Amino acid sequence: MTLLNQKVCDLDAAMANISDGATIMVGGFGSPGTPFALLDALLASGQRNLTLIKNDANEPGIGIGKLIEAGRVKRLITSHLGLNRTAIEAMNSGEIEVTFHPQGLLAEKIRCAGVGHGGFLTDIGISTEIAEGRHEINLEGGTWAIEPALQADVALVHAERADRYGNLIYRATASNFNPLMAMAAERVIAQTYRIDTPGNLPIDTIHTPCAFISHVVQVDHASSQQGACLHDL
Numbered sequence: 001m002t003l004l005n006q007k008v009c010d011l012d013a014a015m016a017n018i019s020d021g022a023t024i025m026v027g028g029f030g031s032p033g034t035p036f037a038l039l040d041a042l043l044a045s046g047q048r049n050l051t052l053i054k055n056d057a058n059e060p061g062i063g064i065g066k067l068i069e070a071g072r073v074k075r076l077i078t079s080h081l082g083l084n085r086t087a088i089e090a091m092n093s094g095e096i097e098v099t100f101h102p103q104g105l106l107a108e109k110i111r112c113a114g115v116g117h118g119g120f121l122t123d124i125g126i127s128t129e130i131a132e133g134r135h136e137i138n139l140e141g142g143t144w145a146i147e148p149a150l151q152a153d154v155a156l157v158h159a160e161r162a163d164r165y166g167n168l169i170y171r172a173t174a175s176n177f178n179p180l181m182a183m184a185a186e187r188v189i190a191q192t193y194r195i196d197t198p199g200n201l202p203i204d205t206i207h208t209p210c211a212f213i214s215h216v217v218q219v220d221h222a223s224s225q226q227g228a229c230l231h232d233l
Contacts, residue, residue: 007166007216011041014189014215018154020047025110025155025185026054026064027178030083034063035158035191037219043067051075053152055103055177057087068096077150079103102130107180109150114183119148155185162192166213167206175207182208189215
């Protein structure tokens with residue numbers, strides 16, 4: 001268990017205990033909210049056969065696109081690849097396995113893991129390719145598919161501000177998947193631009209409480225702006 005006052009660390013220490021074959025959630029919707037500095041550190045640390053869970057595959061040469069290009073990703077669970085032709089080519093050639101979920105289902109699968117549910121019932125995708133492999137039940141005259149929750153070994157998230165205890169504040173659209181993923185992994189690493197003294201963050205502005213966070217890494221803006229709009233970071 002990480003003590004409250006020992007969560008701040010550098011990039012190398014944050015990556016140290018991520019193993020080969022780990023399942024890793026990555027926050028972000030396109031560039032906003034993507035923890036680019038943590039992803040670069042993951043690339044440098046050498047882990048292989050990773051399963052990544054992210055809304056998208058970023059673009060070639062940035063974010064998880066770098067990990068895919070380096071051959072470090074075995075499987076990607078995502079909503080779309082449309083902005084990353086390299087990821088599409090890797091999928092088509094069989095270099096990576098890609099599992100697609102509609103964006104709302106992906107978010108709910110992650111949320112369910114975060115609140116301790118095993119899954120949920122949905123009628124989305126019934127009788128389509130989306131429903132392949134899902135168990136279905138009849139309930140109150142309707143057909144429902146069972147969607148299992150989606151959990152990870154590690155989550156990498158991006159926050160605008162944090163304190164030493166790991167309380168996080170996100171900014172604008174950069175929140176996106178980050179709060180959900182911060183609840184759905186065994187170990188959560190947050191990058192942030194600013195680390196405050198505990199008590200300096202207004203309580204009613206905290207989006208993710210410290211109980212969910214394992215490590216906090218302070219990064220500069222330059223290391224986290226790859227392809228991003230500044231007002232969305």
